[in-house]
Amino acid sequence: MSLVWLLLAPGAGGLLAWVSGGRHQNWPRWIALAVLAIDFLLALTLIGPALAPPGAPLDQTAWIMSFEKPWIPQLGISFELDLDGLSLVLIILTIALGLASVIISWTEITDRTGLFHANLLWAVTGVIGVFLALDLFLFFFFWELMLVPMYFLIALWGHEHRFYAAIKFFIFTQGSGLLMLAAILVLVFIHQRATGHFTFDYLALLGTPMGPVTAYWLMLGFFVAFAVKLPAFPFHTWLPDAHTEAPTAGSVLLAGVLLKTGAYGLIRFVVPLFPGAAHEFAPFAMALGVIGILYAALLAYGQNDMKRLVAYSSVSHMGFVLLGVFAWNTLALQGVVVQMLAHGVSTGALFILVGALQERIHTRDMRLMGGLWGAMPHLSAFAMVFAVASLGLPALGNFIGEFLILLGSFQVSVPFTVIAAGGLVAAAAYALLLVQRAFHGPESPSLAAAKPIDLTAPHLAVMAVLVLAIIGLGLYPQPVIDQVAAGLAVLQHNGAPAASLRVQFADNAR
Amino acid sequence: MTAAAFLAFAPYSLLGAVTIVVMLAIAAHRSHRLAAFSTIAGLALCCIALPLAAPASPTSVTPLFIIDGTALFYSGLVLGSALIVAILSYVYFGNRDQAPREEYYLLLLTATLGAAVLPASVHFASFFLGLETLSVALLGLIAYASPREDAAEAGMKYLILGGAASAFLLFGMALIYADLGTLSFARIGALSQAGSAPDFYRLVGVAMIITGIGFKLSLVPFHLWTPDIYEGAPAPVTGFIAVVSKIAVFAVILRYFVLAESPDDASLRTGLAAIAILSMIAGNLLALLQNNLKRLLAYSSIAHLGYLLVAFLAAGSLGPEAAAYYLAAYAVTNLGAFGVIGLLSTPGAGRDADRIDDFRGLFRSHPFLAGSLALMLLSLAGIPPTMGFIAKFYLIAAGIGAGLFWPVTALVIGSVIGLYYYLRVLVAMAMPVPAQLPTPVPADPTALPAMPALAGNAVIALLLALLLALGAYPAPAIALIRMTIGTPF
Numbered sequence: 001m002s003l004v005w006l007l008l009a010p011g012a013g014g015l016l017a018w019v020s021g022g023r024h025q026n027w028p029r030w031i032a033l034a035v036l037a038i039d040f041l042l043a044l045t046l047i048g049p050a051l052a053p054p055g056a057p058l059d060q061t062a063w064i065m066s067f068e069k070p071w072i073p074q075l076g077i078s079f080e081l082d083l084d085g086l087s088l089v090l091i092i093l094t095i096a097l098g099l100a101s102v103i104i105s106w107t108e109i110t111d112r113t114g115l116f117h118a119n120l121l122w123a124v125t126g127v128i129g130v131f132l133a134l135d136l137f138l139f140f141f142f143w144e145l146m147l148v149p150m151y152f153l154i155a156l157w158g159h160e161h162r163f164y165a166a167i168k169f170f171i172f173t174q175g176s177g178l179l180m181l182a183a184i185l186v187l188v189f190i191h192q193r194a195t196g197h198f199t200f201d202y203l204a205l206l207g208t209p210m211g212p213v214t215a216y217w218l219m220l221g222f223f224v225a226f227a228v229k230l231p232a233f234p235f236h237t238w239l240p241d242a243h244t245e246a247p248t249a250g251s252v253l254l255a256g257v258l259l260k261t262g263a264y265g266l267i268r269f270v271v272p273l274f275p276g277a278a279h280e281f282a283p284f285a286m287a288l289g290v291i292g293i294l295y296a297a298l299l300a301y302g303q304n305d306m307k308r309l310v311a312y313s314s315v316s317h318m319g320f321v322l323l324g325v326f327a328w329n330t331l332a333l334q335g336v337v338v339q340m341l342a343h344g345v346s347t348g349a350l351f352i353l354v355g356a357l358q359e360r361i362h363t364r365d366m367r368l369m370g371g372l373w374g375a376m377p378h379l380s381a382f383a384m385v386f387a388v389a390s391l392g393l394p395a396l397g398n399f400i401g402e403f404l405i406l407l408g409s410f411q412v413s414v415p416f417t418v419i420a421a422g423g424l425v426a427a428a429a430y431a432l433l434l435v436q437r438a439f440h441g442p443e444s445p446s447l448a449a450a451k452p453i454d455l456t457a458p459h460l461a462v463m464a465v466l467v468l469a470i471i472g473l474g475l476y477p478q479p480v481i482d483q484v485a486a487g488l489a490v491l492q493h494n495g496a497p498a499a500s501l502r503v504q505f506a507d508n509a510r
Numbered sequence: 511m512t513a514a515a516f517l518a519f520a521p522y523s524l525l526g527a528v529t530i531v532v533m534l535a536i537a538a539h540r541s542h543r544l545a546a547f548s549t550i551a552g553l554a555l556c557c558i559a560l561p562l563a564a565p566a567s568p569t570s571v572t573p574l575f576i577i578d579g580t581a582l583f584y585s586g587l588v589l590g591s592a593l594i595v596a597i598l599s600y601v602y603f604g605n606r607d608q609a610p611r612e613e614y615y616l617l618l619l620t621a622t623l624g625a626a627v628l629p630a631s632v633h634f635a636s637f638f639l640g641l642e643t644l645s646v647a648l649l650g651l652i653a654y655a656s657p658r659e660d661a662a663e664a665g666m667k668y669l670i671l672g673g674a675a676s677a678f679l680l681f682g683m684a685l686i687y688a689d690l691g692t693l694s695f696a697r698i699g700a701l702s703q704a705g706s707a708p709d710f711y712r713l714v715g716v717a718m719i720i721t722g723i724g725f726k727l728s729l730v731p732f733h734l735w736t737p738d739i740y741e742g743a744p745a746p747v748t749g750f751i752a753v754v755s756k757i758a759v760f761a762v763i764l765r766y767f768v769l770a771e772s773p774d775d776a777s778l779r780t781g782l783a784a785i786a787i788l789s790m791i792a793g794n795l796l797a798l799l800q801n802n803l804k805r806l807l808a809y810s811s812i813a814h815l816g817y818l819l820v821a822f823l824a825a826g827s828l829g830p831e832a833a834a835y836y837l838a839a840y841a842v843t844n845l846g847a848f849g850v851i852g853l854l855s856t857p858g859a860g861r862d863a864d865r866i867d868d869f870r871g872l873f874r875s876h877p878f879l880a881g882s883l884a885l886m887l888l889s890l891a892g893i894p895p896t897m898g899f900i901a902k903f904y905l906i907a908a909g910i911g912a913g914l915f916w917p918v919t920a921l922v923i924g925s926v927i928g929l930y931y932y933l934r935v936l937v938a939m940a941m942p943v944p945a946q947l948p949t950p951v952p953a954d955p956t957a958l959p960a961m962p963a964l965a966g967n968a969v970i971a972l973l974l975a976l977l978l979a980l981g982a983y984p985a986p987a988i989a990l991i992r993m994t995i996g997t998p999f
Contacts (some may be wrong), residue, residue: 073909074988135905145894151933156940163937170933174893176928181903182922185910 021114182223229262246354332408339401371443397473528552664742679722789816
């Protein structure tokens with residue numbers, strides 16, 4: 001039942017925030033804060049080992065908690081939520097960034113706060129649902145559901161070109177989502193023909209026997225949906241627009257959380273459901289990852305808009321994730337998990353700082369900045385920390401993630417690893433350029449006249465927590481790795497290329 | 511007729527009786543409220559009578575009708591939708607207009623009667639009579655807001671094009687009769703099974719029937735009338751055309767093809783698949799160009815009927831139940847959308863509040879109506895947690911289960927195109943109101959007398975509740991569909 005509460009609390013809180021918005025504009029803020037805080041504590045109580053007894057079949061060792069109720073029994077659809085370590089760490093990240101988003105929007109969003117916080121909480125609900133759902137239909141339901149509030153966040157509270165960006169975001173993700181739906185349905189019908197059982201249960205569909213060509217096409221259907229969300233080159237073009245135009249909280253959620261659903265989908269669905277095809281496709285996927293790393297880094301280097309720069313750096317970091325997922329060994333997958341968390345924290349923090357900067361000096365154009373350190377030392381110092389985190393400085397989380405990914409992918413492909421490592425150099429270039437152009441140098445006269453104030457207490461608190469998190473991940477990532485180990489082991493087992501040859505209905509029929 | 515047949519046919523007889531009672535009531539005492547209330551009460555009674563007739567089904571009532579689960583389900587959908595349209599009409603005509611309004615309800619009941627018997631028809635005679643009853647009454651409804659210029663134009667267009675379509679249909683039926691010597695669907699099926707290859711008469715006959723039906727369902731390339739008539743008719747009537755007439759015609763044609771035509775006829779399937787794909791693509795592309803919400807919904811309904819043909823083609827798989835759920839979702843969604851347009855419009859004005867510019871700033875001025883319309887549009891786009899999402903999922907499932915590669919591909923592409931124009935309306939509603947207000951100013955529903963305003967908002971709230979409840983938990987609806995229409999596999 002805890003899982004249902006975990007999922008429903010933000011959803012119900014969203015309704016409450018919406019209704020209360022008519023009374024006073026502060027009520028939705030407090031409600032959102034309270035609901036997410038409770039949800040966060042709830043998620044923390046779930047930390048722990050899997051509950052399976054010793055000696056249980058491998059498939060059952062991963063789950064910390066499960067919940068299942070029939071939903072649309074006529075079509076073999078059930079409301080099935082399962083939590084393993086991977087889901088849990090991502091959910092904790094989601095709620096934490098949700099909390100950060102509420103706090104940093106306190107002064108930025110003054111218009112229709114009720115609807116704003118409702119959408120924010122609903123987006124969080126959708127994402128938590130995606131991380132929990134193990135029925136493919138339910139998963140798709142949440143996958144689509146999280147788009148709508150995100151669309152409204154961008155379209156209603158965004159910047160100049162928000163409508164264009166919001167529609168582009170929606171069409172990209174929805175279009176690729178429909179491909180995934182088609183692939184899900186084909187998989188379900190193939191499974192039905194093989195077993196006579198019409199079901200959307202992920203665990204039952206694992207190991208469905210099918211021809212290699214069919215498997216390849218279905219795998220591509222899933223892959224495209226997740227690659228768009230990740231985003232992987234060449235499906236990334238929606239992201240810079242969406243990030244740049246979204247309000248700060250929207251960018252934080254997009255970068256910190258929504259992109260992770262793409263990576264999660266690759267790990268949870270693409271490889272385990274189609275191990276043979278994914279193995280065959282791995283060189284192409286890794287190539288796309290490497291291209292993404294370098295190409296996005298190059299584009300980031302060329303940006304004048306600070307938010308666009310951070311957005312492209314996001315694409316570059318997600319290239320590492322793609323590389324790591326398709327390397328598919330323990331080291332690489334552990335690296336992927338750490339990278340996802342570290343990227344969520346560091347990029348989220350950078351977006352918060354850019355948002356704070358824009359609120360103060362009303363521009364994101366780095367050509368108009370310079371010498372901000374003198375006026376806003378705290379903001380600049382935090383920006384420095386997260387910029388160097390982003391370039392992969394040891395002792396900060398991103399370093400662990402990228403290092404483990406490269407270590408893992410080295411065992412699979414030396415050339416890809418060598419080229420990808422070049423991305424670290426490129427990251428240093430754009431990250432340091434950002435710091436140099438915005439914060440160092442002579443103070444720009446127009447900004448000096450504006451006398452911007454430095455970060456206030458709420459922002460400082462959020463930043464302090466995020467800095468602690470990124471340092472914690474960098475110095476002692478072992479607890480996270482331990483928490484996800486059991487889940488990753490099962491996924492790796494299901495996703496091993498040889499698994500496609502095994503017929504395993506009996507094992508999976510739970 | 512046996513007693514069982516009388517009982518089974520009771521809802522339809524009752525509807526006929528209600529029509530006559532309302533006519534007599536109008537003759538005795540002219541009152542908008544009396545006419546509207548008796549219509550609404552009568553339609554509600556018919557809806558209640560349907561489940562009571564269920565135990566007697568399936569029953570053949572004369573060679574013309576069969577009352578079975580399918581007939582009851584689709585008739586229920588037709589009657590329920592007509593009930594909603596009647597309430598919306600009462601709100602729309604409100605107390606604002608002094609022109610005679612009572613005959614409107616008579617026409618509405620007559621059209622509903624024609625539509626309600628179509629799903630039960632198993633014979634060309636009842637098919638054609640039902641369709642003509644529906645079409646002729648619709649003609650009056652379309653042109654009802656006669657002071658408007660485009661009302662007369664829309665009526666004229668429907669008269670001429672609809673007449674041509676009926677002629678095609680009738681000629682097609684005559685050719686088949688000439689070939690086989692029977693008008694009964696089942697006999698046609700049996701004779702064509704027994705006979706050798708279908709001859710020329712029969713092929714031309716089927717092609718002509720498809721032409722006539724294509725017009726009624728506004729499928730490409732027979733869709734040209736649709737946007738003008740959607741635009742010219744009063745909003746509740748547009749809702750009636752979009753929902754009631756399409757459901758009724760779809761139900762009868764489904765029965766005709768199941769009973770009379772071989773499902774594996776390759777040329778027929780190819781032809782229908784081509785029409786489906788053209789409708790999905792052309793409907794969605796043309797909708798992109800519209801600046802008028804009614805015209806936009808007209809093109810979107812062309813696309814939606816194209817989607818529905820996918821279920822039609824998947825008759826062996828999940829098709830029939832997918833079609834049933836899709837039509838239910840389509841009814842709720844479109845009635846809601848046209849209901850909101852109707853609540854914002856007044857028949858006395860030169861036109862309805864239907865330009866997309868009229869909706870600017872609606873989220874601020876009418877948050878409830880704007881929120882409802884937004885959810886209706888998201889349902890049309892197939893976004894959870896609405897009925898439209900489940901419906902689209904169902905259709906794609908049926909299409910994939912039947913191995914329809916190209917139609918499903920077109921469905922996916924069409925849906926993505928569709929998103930763009932639905933979202934455009936949402937964006938307009940979220941934008942600030944322009945400084946220069948377009949004329950006429952959309953009517954303010956709070957300015958209505960209390961009773962109609964309350965009824966209007968209540969209907970929208972009911973549709974919204976259905977949309978979300980059956981979107982989040984569709985199991986009861988699917989259970990009902992399986993109970994009436996039958997199970998797949």
